[in-house]
Amino acid sequence: MTALIDAHLHLWDPRRFRYPWLAGEPGLNRPFGPAELETGGHRLTGAVFVEAGRAAGQARDELRWVEEVAAGWPVLLGAVAHADLERGREVEADLRLLAAMPLVRGVRRNLQDEPPGFATSAGHVAGVRSLAGYGFTADLCVRHSQLPEVTELVALAPQVTFVLDHLGKPPVRSGVRDPWREHLRRLAGLPNVVCKLSGLTTEADLAHWRPGDVLPYLRDALAEFGPDRCLFGGDWPVATLATPYARWVDVVLEALAGCTPAESAQVLAGTATRVYRLPAA
Secondary structure: OOOEEEEEEEOOOOOOOOHHHHOOOOOOOOEEOOOOOOOOOOOOOOEEEOOOOOOOHHHHHHHHHHHHHHHOOOOEEEEEEEEHHHHHHHHHHHHHHHHHOOOOEEEEOOOOOOOOOOOOOHHHHHHHHHHHHHHOOOEEEEOOOHHHHHHHHHHHHHOOEEEEHHHOOOHHOOOOOHHHHHHHHHHHHOOOOOEEOOOOOHHHOOOOOOOHHHHHHHHHHHHOOOOEEEEEEEEEEEHHHOOHHHHHHHHHHHHHHHHHHHHHHHHHHHHHHHHHHOOOO
């Protein structure tokens, strides 16, 4: 494998910042940085940091810390920051500050715990539309039940490139693929959205999942979006709740077995480089 870019990597340090959600995840409630990342023989040529749910008011300090990490770890090529997009056009003051930080390539306002109607509310739509003026992508962290609403959001902001995290979190544990698959198909019908092949093992049975549990979902995403609109993500260290890093890479490679070398190269590095405008690794 000549290039492997992880388009979905978290870093955090509870000694520096407060992450409210980690209180319920004792196995993750400790520092995770480059020194803790064990790729099991798969050499990363690039990575994109994705905001990690730190406490409100700490987002900018989190990014400054990530910039310090990147200065000593050249693998880190880009970052997806948090911004309160529901503030509408008022969020542009924050976006201007983010635009001054060379590492930032996009924004993620985590939507998975928001009520119905939030994603398509006037304020949030206006904030999302503002991203286009800065060349920022919009990462979508949602549950599968929210896919119809975010499909509407993506249609309302055609100038913005959206990145669906974790295939929209399908119900892997149940093994049910519809209506998730139909909702994914409708979303994939819009040209301004791509899909991360990431985060499925934590939607499965953490202790007993097998590759056969997640491969159908990966293959569905590849079929609906095509390899040139899919990108690899490790979701480290969250994924360590269910799997070592190398095992997830191997599962994605198995899903790509029917692809040409050029198509696989798009999933493993090309799409991330294009969508996040990454420098040469």
